[in-house]
Amino acid sequence: MYNLAVIGDGYRRSEEALFLSDYNLCKSELLMRPPFLQRQSQINMYSTTWQNSLRCKAGNLWEGTSCSGNVVGKVNAFGQPWNAILVIIKNQGSGGAVIGGQIAAAGMILHSIESGGVSVHEMGHVFGLYDGSGALMSAAGGGTWNTAFTPEQQVTINNRLNQLTGFFTSNPPTMTITTPPDNYSIQAGGSLLVHADMSIETTSVQVFWDGEIKASNVFWARSYYSNPTNGMTFWISPLSVGNHICRVVATGINNFAEQSINITIN
Secondary structure (H helix, E strand, O other), X not given: OEEEEEEEEOOOHHHHHHHHHHHHHHHHHHHOOOOOXXXXXXXXXXXXXXXXXXXXXXXXXXXXXXXXXXXXXXXXXXXXXXOEEEEEEEOOOOOEEEEOOXXXXXXXXXXXXXXXXXXXXXXXXXXXXXXXXXXXXXXXXXXXHHOOOOHHHHHHHHHHHHHHHHHHHHOOOOEEEEEOOOOEEEOOOOOEXXXXXXXXXXXXXXXXXXXXXXEEEEOOHXXXXXXXXXXXXXXXXXXXXXXXXXXXXXXXXXXXXXXXXEEEEX
């Protein structure tokens, strides 16, 4: 199952009906197009919440990089699995963007069918399409947003859906701590570098030191296009004298992998 979470930005708490109307417009626009149309049973598109202060817009300017952490935090708090997030932004204007290959954002200008087409355009980027690669992905506005995907685009999206659906439903993540080795010794007072390699099924990783979380990160889908593994480096400090356990946990959609090593601080 491919899980697409939808969150609203710029909507007041009293505007639930407007947010849900915009959400349903985007959903119908996306699922009416092949190959999404033929795979509706494999796509779980759901609404999460609507906020007034995700900071995904400032006036009419897209501020995606500053809002991505807010978006991910709110969607994670909703407690449902996701492979991608669509942010619909009230009164943003006819435009959007994609952050890190996993978060798409679309402005809901006049809450119209054109806005639904913009959301489909941005989801096209999530699946590896580029501006100008066919009518729907044209950078021009107006009716060009609402033309169908080309057959070549459908193949690209279908392959991407197959890839991600398989990764997130069938394969558990794998993870190996490569640095430092088990039973490693280091002098007190400095910092300890911890490096681990995770497979592409990994969506987040956490590092624990004697049971206390010291670092974490979220993996973006962009790495799935080319890199078969995702190396991640963390620094642990301060280091107190004694024997310690460093534990790394790589989490996927429905599974996780973990490894612990022993560290002696002299």
